[in-house]
Amino acid sequence: MLKLTKKCLPMAVAIFVISWYAPVSADMLTVEVTPHKSVVVLGEPVLISATVANTGPEPVKLIHHNAPTLVRERWSVVDLKLGQGEAQPKRWSDELRELIEASHKFLPPGEIISVDLVMLYNRENGFFATTPGKYWIQGRIVIAPSPYVEILTTPISIEVREPPRAERVVWQWLNEHKDVYGRLVQVPWEAKLSEEFVQECDRICTETTSAYGEYLALFLSRWYREGPNKDAAKSQRFAEIAKAKASSEKVRTEAEKLLPQQASP
Secondary structure, three states: OEEEEEOOOOOOOEEEEEEEEOOOOEEEEEEEEEEOOOEEEOOOOEEEEEEEEEOOOOOEEEEOEOOOEOOOOOOEOOEEEEEEOOOOOEEEOOOOOOOOOOOEEEEOOOOEEEEEEEEOEEOOOEEOOOOOEEEEEEEEEEEOOOOOEEEEOOOEEEEEEOOOHHHHHHHHHHHHOHHHHHHHHHOOOOOOOOHHHHHHHHHHHHHOOOOOHHHHHHHHHHHHHHOOOOOHHHHHHHHHHHHHHOOOHHHHHHHHHOOOOOOOO
């Protein structure tokens, strides 16, 4: 028997407690999905933090998915669904990662899995938001006993707006280079960037007040750290820019992860 109990939530957070009763045990899962902002502009990535907690007495077997993880990770126990307006959310993938056979993840009692996801670009359709409006994001997990049980959080509303007039030149440039920009954000470890593209990103980060600058700086730092042209000094420089420009705690935290950690005294 599957029992879902909704908790009281702050805006832009979806939490469910799910009870799946097996013949010999009761498995309890708490699933939480939180976007870093509830309002973004066209071409702005949505960074999503997800957690799955096993509060029951037995281990739970979860399916690993190919999902758009923020870090270089082949698997995620949480994947995403996306809808716009009145349309029902559909499973969303950036289609940039190699599809590999699904595996399983055992979540022991009392343990929590945290996953960071990013939503911006899809190889087939371009940016996830092509027009302003209200979009819906759902977290999805699958419990692996036979038959499989799919668990969805309630849809979370994301409002997508037109960029301000001062941002439209940058937005137009990013839209013209959406494949490269999308790959920089979602698979920076394998993105192929031209020198001209990097130079323009650098200019946007350092010579303008563009809101896109914090993301370009954050993911250029990732690119220099994990990509084919590794450069620790440039990675640190762009991480510092991203931290200084960060408009959300999530971007600031991700930038700090890319900075050298000072040794304790």
